[in-house]
Each structure stands twice: as C-alpha cells, then as structure tokens.
Amino acid sequence: MSYEALYAAHHGEVLRLCRLLLANHHDAEEIAQEVFLKVYQQFQNMNQNELMMWRPWLIRVSVNACRDRRRSGWWKLWRGANEEYQEAKFPNPSSTPEELVLSRETERRIWRAFEKLSARQREVFVLHHVDGWSIDEVAEMLGIATGSVKRYLFRAARHLRRILGDRQ
Amino acid sequence: MSRCLRDRTLLLLYYGGGTKAKQTHLTECETCAIRYRQLGRDLESISQVLREKPAPQTVSHRSRPAFARWLPASAALALALLLVWVSVRMWNPSARPPVRGTNNGEAWSLMDEFPSSLFLLNEAIIGDLGTGSARSYNLAAAVLEADRPCEWYDLPAMGMTESSIEDSGISETTPFATCIEVNPVAITLKPKA
Numbered sequence: 001m002s003y004e005a006l007y008a009a010h011h012g013e014v015l016r017l018c019r020l021l022l023a024n025h026h027d028a029e030e031i032a033q034e035v036f037l038k039v040y041q042q043f044q045n046m047n048q049n050e051l052m053m054w055r056p057w058l059i060r061v062s063v064n065a066c067r068d069r070r071r072s073g074w075w076k077l078w079r080g081a082n083e084e085y086q087e088a089k090f091p092n093p094s095s096t097p098e099e100l101v102l103s104r105e106t107e108r109r110i111w112r113a114f115e116k117l118s119a120r121q122r123e124v125f126v127l128h129h130v131d132g133w134s135i136d137e138v139a140e141m142l143g144i145a146t147g148s149v150k151r152y153l154f155r156a157a158r159h160l161r162r163i164l165g166d167r168q
Numbered sequence: 169m170s171r172c173l174r175d176r177t178l179l180l181l182y183y184g185g186g187t188k189a190k191q192t193h194l195t196e197c198e199t200c201a202i203r204y205r206q207l208g209r210d211l212e213s214i215s216q217v218l219r220e221k222p223a224p225q226t227v228s229h230r231s232r233p234a235f236a237r238w239l240p241a242s243a244a245l246a247l248a249l250l251l252v253w254v255s256v257r258m259w260n261p262s263a264r265p266p267v268r269g270t271n272n273g274e275a276w277s278l279m280d281e282f283p284s285s286l287f288l289l290n291e292a293i294i295g296d297l298g299t300g301s302a303r304s305y306n307l308a309a310a311v312l313e314a315d316r317p318c319e320w321y322d323l324p325a326m327g328m329t330e331s332s333i334e335d336s337g338i339s340e341t342t343p344f345a346t347c348i349e350v351n352p353v354a355i356t357l358k359p360k361a
Contacts, residue, residue, distance in 0.1 A: 020218060110217045129215040135184070150183045157179055160214050161207070 003043050006054060007036055013055075013131070014062050020126045021066040023115050031065045059131070060141050063123055070119055106164075113163035121156035124149055173200045178207055 014035055018028035038061055039054075046052065117125065120142075127138045128149070135153070139146045173181075173190060180186045181194060181204070194200050 107217050107221050130219045153183050161210050164210050
C-alpha cells in the first residue's frame, strides 16, 4: 500500500477523530497533518514487505497527539471560554423551521455536553460509539483495562443522556 | 415480578455489566425492555450527531479570553509606572516622605508658621542666663507676645472668668505685658457654679 493510498483511505477518519477530541476544526487539521507526517516517516523507515495494521496505529497516534495538544498550557488559554457558537452551515431543506430550530438546539446541546466530558471519556466514547471499535479494541488501543473502558463509557453516556433527558 | 431497573442499571447492562438477575429481568419486563431500547436509540442519535453533523464552529476560536488579552498590556503599564516612580525617587533625593497621620502640606505649613521669635527667645535666655532674675521671663513674654495675641488664652474654654483670675491672686501689676501666664500647678482654679 502506498503512502498516497493510505492518506486517501484514512485522512478523513483521522481528521474527524481529531475534530471530535479537540472540538476545533483548525487544531484538528494541524494535528492530522502532524499524524500523517509521522505516518510518512514510519513509512520510510519500515520494511516494504512488512505488513502493518495501519488503522489502529493511526488511531493511537492521533489520540496521543490530541492529548498532547490539549495538555499544552497555551492551548487552554487560547481557547477562550467566551466563545459563541455559529449556526449550522448545512441546514436540512426538508425540515420545517420549527424542526430545524429544535434539531439545531439539540445538536448544540449534544456538542456542548460532549465538550464537557473528560478527555478520556471523550476518547472512549468516540472510539466505541462513533468509530465503532469494540470495547476490547478500545482498551487495547488506549492501553487501559476493559473495565476502565466500560466505566468511562458508562459515565460519558450517563452525562450525555442527561442532556437529552433535559430536552424532553 | 421484581421492581423495574434504574437508568443506571440499564446503562450498566448496555455496556455488558450488571448481574444475571438484572439481565433476566430485562428480558421479562416489557417496560424495562422499552426503556433499554430507548437508551440504545438515544446513544445512537448522539453518536450520529457527533459523526455526521459538523461541530459548531466558534466565532472567535482564535481569540483569547479577556484577561489573557489585557495581561501583557497591564503588565507593561505597571512596569513603566514602576520605572518612572523609581527614577523619580533616585534623581530627586530631596523628595520628603509624607508625615504619618497628617497631610504633607499641612506639616510643611506648620513648619513655616513655627515662630521665628522662639529663636530670639532662646538668645535672650542665654544672654540673661547668669542673672537668674525674672527679667528674662519678662523679656520672653514680651517676645512671645509679639507673635501670639491674647486670644491664645481662651478663658471661657478653660472654665475661667476674669474675676476668677483676680481671685487667684494675680494682680494687674504682674510683669507680663498683656497676657497672663497661669501656673497650673501652683494655682487651682474652680469653675463657677
């Protein structure tokens, strides 16, 4: 598999993961570039005959890079608390205005609740629910116990559901 | 039939936790089964929003919080003020520190009012030191009198009247020019009833 093919196959997934973990599109793009730079370096150093499971490796590297970015002190300062949310860019034309407002409001609440999750809860929830990895795979990728993954999932889901419960 | 499961237990069961009894209950209780399916739908809709909907972009995601924006400017201003103050202090050593408990200007006006006659008095006393007579005191009173008029003695405030002074044995021939010096130790004055 060539580097270009690898990039084409996984760039979207890595970008989405970074976007979810950092909740910032510009930072996510930067991190995705860093990740694929590492991929390129790894690609040059590895034996061409060697088979590599790129997807778990990419996920692990991306999660670690996002974690490093979140830990940097300036990032916290830079991402001010006084941010305002923009309206959704691609409204569904088939919805009525009321439905549109409601769905926008729900989405906003979900995102806001998601951003309030701890870093680990967010990682675990995204990998399991959004990317579809099993609990065992998530545990292996993040290097934590299966029980811990379940615990993080439980807490994250309870928090997010509470937000949906408030809406109803 | 046992009681229905709590949300927390349903969530535990969803992630593969919970006891065998709870799992059995879930298969038997229709209400709990409906709630369990609703839980799955909620989580799926949340995942769908996160997966498909773009994250709400922030309007000012590159803007820092207000305190972070003003922090360098405030620090620079404070430093500049400090430098100005230090340089003024260094190049102007005659700057006097304010007197504690009083206004600085007040203290200096007090100093200006300090009677120069006191120095005259001092010279007079030194000149007359050898004689020991009351002349020096007369002279002192006369010198003081030049600066301080008789209103200095506020007799009503002291609880005294003209007659009480007369009663105290001080005659008009007392060798003080116009003022009366009352010795508070020797003479005890009683205010009028």
